[in-house]
Amino acid sequence: MHERATTPNPSPAGAAIVLFRHDLRVADNPALHAACAAHGTVYPLYIHAPEEHGDWKEGGASRWWLHHALCALDARLRGIGGALQVYRGDTLAVLRGLLADGGVGAVYWNRRYEPTAIDADRHTMAALRALGVAVHSHNAALWREPWDIANEAGRPYRVFTPYWRKVRATLVPDAPLPVPRIRGWRPLPGSLAIDALLLRPRIDWASGLGDAWTPGEAGAAELLEIFADDALADYARARDLPARHGTSRLSPHLHFGEVSPRQVHHALADAVARSPSSRRPDLEPYLRELGWREFAHHLLYHFPDTPTENFNPAFANFRWSPPDPVHLEAWQRGRTGIPLVDAGMRELWHTGWMHNRVRMIAGSFLVKNLRQHWLHGARWFWDTLVDADLASNTLGWQWVAGCGADAAPYFRVFNPVTQAAKFDPDGQYLRRWLPELADAPTALLHQPWKDPSLLRRSGYPAPVVDLAASRDEALEAWRTRG
DNA sequence: TTTTGAGTTGTTCGA
DNA sequence: GTCGAACAACTCAAA
Numbered sequence A: 001m002h003e004r005a006t007t008p009n010p011s012p013a014g015a016a017i018v019l020f021r022h023d024l025r026v027a028d029n030p031a032l033h034a035a036c037a038a039h040g041t042v043y044p045l046y047i048h049a050p051e052e053h054g055d056w057k058e059g060g061a062s063r064w065w066l067h068h069a070l071c072a073l074d075a076r077l078r079g080i081g082g083a084l085q086v087y088r089g090d091t092l093a094v095l096r097g098l099l100a101d102g103g104v105g106a107v108y109w110n111r112r113y114e115p116t117a118i119d120a121d122r123h124t125m126a127a128l129r130a131l132g133v134a135v136h137s138h139n140a141a142l143w144r145e146p147w148d149i150a151n152e153a154g155r156p157y158r159v160f161t162p163y164w165r166k167v168r169a170t171l172v173p174d175a176p177l178p179v180p181r182i183r184g185w186r187p188l189p190g191s192l193a194i195d196a197l198l199l200r201p202r203i204d205w206a207s208g209l210g211d212a213w214t215p216g217e218a219g220a221a222e223l224l225e226i227f228a229d230d231a232l233a234d235y236a237r238a239r240d241l242p243a244r245h246g247t248s249r250l251s252p253h254l255h256f257g258e259v260s261p262r263q264v265h266h267a268l269a270d271a272v273a274r275s276p277s278s279r280r281p282d283l284e285p286y287l288r289e290l291g292w293r294e295f296a297h298h299l300l301y302h303f304p305d306t307p308t309e310n311f312n313p314a315f316a317n318f319r320w321s322p323p324d325p326v327h328l329e330a331w332q333r334g335r336t337g338i339p340l341v342d343a344g345m346r347e348l349w350h351t352g353w354m355h356n357r358v359r360m361i362a363g364s365f366l367v368k369n370l371r372q373h374w375l376h377g378a379r380w381f382w383d384t385l386v387d388a389d390l391a392s393n394t395l396g397w398q399w400v401a402g403c404g405a406d407a408a409p410y411f412r413v414f415n416p417v418t419q420a421a422k423f424d425p426d427g428q429y430l431r432r433w434l435p436e437l438a439d440a441p442t443a444l445l446h447q448p449w450k451d452p453s454l455l456r457r458s459g460y461p462a463p464v465v466d467l468a469a470s471r472d473e474a475l476e477a478w479r480t481r482g
Numbered sequence B: 001t002t003t004t005g006a007g008t009t010g011t012t013c014g015a
Numbered sequence C: 001g002t003c004g005a006a007c008a009a010c011t012c013a014a015a
Helices: A030-038 A060-079 A091-102 A115-130 A160-169 A207-212 A217-238 A251-255 A261-274 A284-302 A325-333 A339-351 A356-369 A374-384 A390-401 A416-423 A428-433 A442-446 A452-458 A467-479
Strands: A015-020 A041-048 A085-088 A104-110 A134-138
Touching (some): A015 A030, A030 A104, A030 A134, A041 A060, A041 A091, A060 A207, A060 A217, A060 A374, A091 A115, A115 A134, A160 A284, A207 A339, A217 A251, A217 A261, A217 A284, A261 A284, A284 A390, A325 A339, A325 A356, A325 A374, A339 A356, A339 A374, A339 A442, A356 A374, A356 A390, A356 A416, A374 A390, A428 A442
Parallel strands (some): A015 A041, A015 A104, A104 A134
């Protein structure tokens, strides 16, 4: 494997700070790599500054993940000669306090793409430069910067397929950057213990998360290896079956930057090259999914109001139902009476994650059958998903609501019964998450309301709405929008 | 990354 | 053995 050249003899440019945010890894980390190459002393820093996320501060599941990811990062840094220094508060104020003490002449970070984070970073960058501190920002999260991709007219893409054609055409599996060595590190004053950030939940609701996930670079590497060896070959088919581990499940690791798209691409291309030519996996379907992740960041950068505003103005007067706390809570708790929706919502609550196919179906049920505004769904996912990501969450909810980019030419309403029969034909996924129905015959498992005695025996709820009638009402609301 | 209904063809089974 | 009703299985187009 060839590696990018590193500068062997750095100029003695004083000490540098590397600010970690959503790039919690030491391998293939451009900011860390550049700082270590150019400076004799490097301080790795994490500053907890939730106000930089505006209305989208980390939710409960994200905070749980972040706690463990920071611990894992600290251990990794100790392995290469440093340790994570942890602070809380305003980024600029914390940095100012450390500049003199540490003899710091430069600050390195990897770029963020959320609108409020961009503003915060611009502000910090300008203020540091005014103080005479060099600031270097890098790309650690994306294959392509959103501002580098434009259509023939020079405007941002609004539809996935042409966007992906453009990006895919020049995409090659570049070699990741090596793990650098930190020299000349010493503790900085005022560094907190990670525990002091109080990221972990007070009451222990997170045991299901711990059973399902290993936050950190090593956990990401393990999932990537398993995916490359086992699931990639059958990905195109198995990725739609929620009972199977047919997807990579790398989304939370990618969100927190414990692995980069470049590392994933490189590792998978390598696995493809190593497999016998007779049955060589097709990498395209999976790369395309990472392409959706890129497209989400592209859209968030170019259309920064989409986390709360419809992308498609045709939805401006759509008649959402008034917020309905009873329906909303039934959906959140997995008690709507629609098995595939409830199974997905319970998987989410228990593990902090939901299979992508089921996200679309549970989302469709909330915004179409219950006709609750997509922001109710986006907010709940934001709080409960370990992979909650403003770009991907926004794209997903706008897509399923029909008001997003790349909208279908029809008003899409998923049928959770048909979808369950198609993608969970033997009911394995439903039985896993709906134990009260585990003994029901498969035909009834998909529509338990057909047997009232089954509902009585099991305690499983009757549907909160009639699927056919609520579908027709949603279509009517769309036809007659103002 | 869909659903539904209409239309067509094929199969089953009882009179 | 034949007929036709009933239904399953499939394709297609519209939304």
